[in-house]
Amino acid sequence: MDQNGTSRGKVCVTGASGFLASWLVKRLLLSGYFVIGTVRDPGDAKKVEHLWRLEGAKERLKLMKADLMEEGSFDEAIMGCQGVFHTASPVAGTAQDPMGEIVEPAVQGTLNVLRSCKKNPSLRRVVLTSSSSTVRIREDIDPRVPLDESSWSSAELCERFQVWYGLSKILAEKAAWDFCKENNIDLVTVLPAFLIGPSLPPILCSTASDVLGLFKGETKKFEFHGRMGYVHIDDVAGCHILVYEHEAAYGRYLCSSTVIDNNELASFLASRYPSYPIPKGFKELERPYYEFNTAKIESLGFKFKPLEDMFDDCVASLIQQGHL
Numbered sequence: 001m002d003q004n005g006t007s008r009g010k011v012c013v014t015g016a017s018g019f020l021a022s023w024l025v026k027r028l029l030l031s032g033y034f035v036i037g038t039v040r041d042p043g044d045a046k047k048v049e050h051l052w053r054l055e056g057a058k059e060r061l062k063l064m065k066a067d068l069m070e071e072g073s074f075d076e077a078i079m080g081c082q083g084v085f086h087t088a089s090p091v092a093g094t095a096q097d098p099m100g101e102i103v104e105p106a107v108q109g110t111l112n113v114l115r116s117c118k119k120n121p122s123l124r125r126v127v128l129t130s131s132s133s134t135v136r137i138r139e140d141i142d143p144r145v146p147l148d149e150s151s152w153s154s155a156e157l158c159e160r161f162q163v164w165y166g167l168s169k170i171l172a173e174k175a176a177w178d179f180c181k182e183n184n185i186d187l188v189t190v191l192p193a194f195l196i197g198p199s200l201p202p203i204l205c206s207t208a209s210d211v212l213g214l215f216k217g218e219t220k221k222f223e224f225h226g227r228m229g230y231v232h233i234d235d236v237a238g239c240h241i242l243v244y245e246h247e248a249a250y251g252r253y254l255c256s257s258t259v260i261d262n263n264e265l266a267s268f269l270a271s272r273y274p275s276y277p278i279p280k281g282f283k284e285l286e287r288p289y290y291e292f293n294t295a296k297i298e299s300l301g302f303k304f305k306p307l308e309d310m311f312d313d314c315v316a317s318l319i320q321q322g323h324l
């Protein structure tokens, strides 16, 4: 046991009240870690109440205020932590000022967090939540060769089609790699596909509310998604912890269970959950076919949950929270 009352050590999770981060905090507390979670406003009960209800939270969770756009904001939270899980990043499809609201906070925020990491002599490893959108947005995909971690999306294509979120994740991950190489920081990145599963926050994040829309018959959001990888939120949290703990983990890790066209997804959902008005189908998009090769994370012993588990758990949570 150390002075924090844990033998697992102390880790920081940025954006702790978010959809993914809340689940990660839950898993870290269950594993015995002392967790420093950063949020923009620790006093905002609506955003943080669910975290205080987690097992182990009263003894081993501390919430601290930090904002991606404030220089030095993460210094105090990160100091003394062995691990930093940087998940905070704007997740929004549209914005009035996409560069200022999505791209800059993602990139500058990542560098801000990493500058705090550099000042911390206790730091062992940083795990950055990137996205599979940093891999699959490109025009030159060979449909016979599944995409793996060696693939980078085209920033130029993202700008041309105004995929600001994708652009923000590409630029943030690249900036992180450059900074960590220059400053000798041990960085591992996780590249999740679209997260599906229960939401701990009662207010749904943008992707979870898109999924809710699907169960209410809305077509707009998923029409744009076309073909997409899906992954259980618990697998994404588990993957973050695995690559943090596994000495031999290095580089980028794609984290995706099933890649499927939105039309196939709609028929899967319609037959599994017949009482909901799932859209009958979506307009076909002219997008390249792709698969993901997730052999790298599987070589560390990781196994993904199937589509059935993701959506069963997601639907149960939407019902339990009164959204459905």
Ligand SMILES: NC(=O)c1ccc[n+]([C@@H]2O[C@H](COP(=O)([O-])OP(=O)(O)OC[C@H]3O[C@@H](n4cnc5c(N)ncnc54)[C@H](OP(=O)(O)O)[C@@H]3O)[C@@H](O)[C@H]2O)c1
Residues within 6 Å of the ligand: 014, 015, 016, 017, 018, 019, 020, 021, 039, 040, 041, 047, 066, 067, 068, 069, 086, 087, 088, 089, 090, 091, 105, 129, 130, 131, 132, 169, 191, 192, 193, 194, 195, 196, 205, 206, 207, 208
């Ligand atoms: N959802 C997916 O399908 C998916 C897929 C791949 C990767 N990811 C990645 O997973 C991570 C978490 O996303 P999520 O799905 O859990 O969405 P989310 O619930 O919206 O989480 C995003 C978090 O970032 C925080 N944040 C945004 N701007 C900030 C700022 N200026 N300063 C401090 N914190 C800020 C948000 O805080 P507030 O609550 O205060 O706004 C929130 O906690 C992101 O890095 C995202 O790119 C998500």
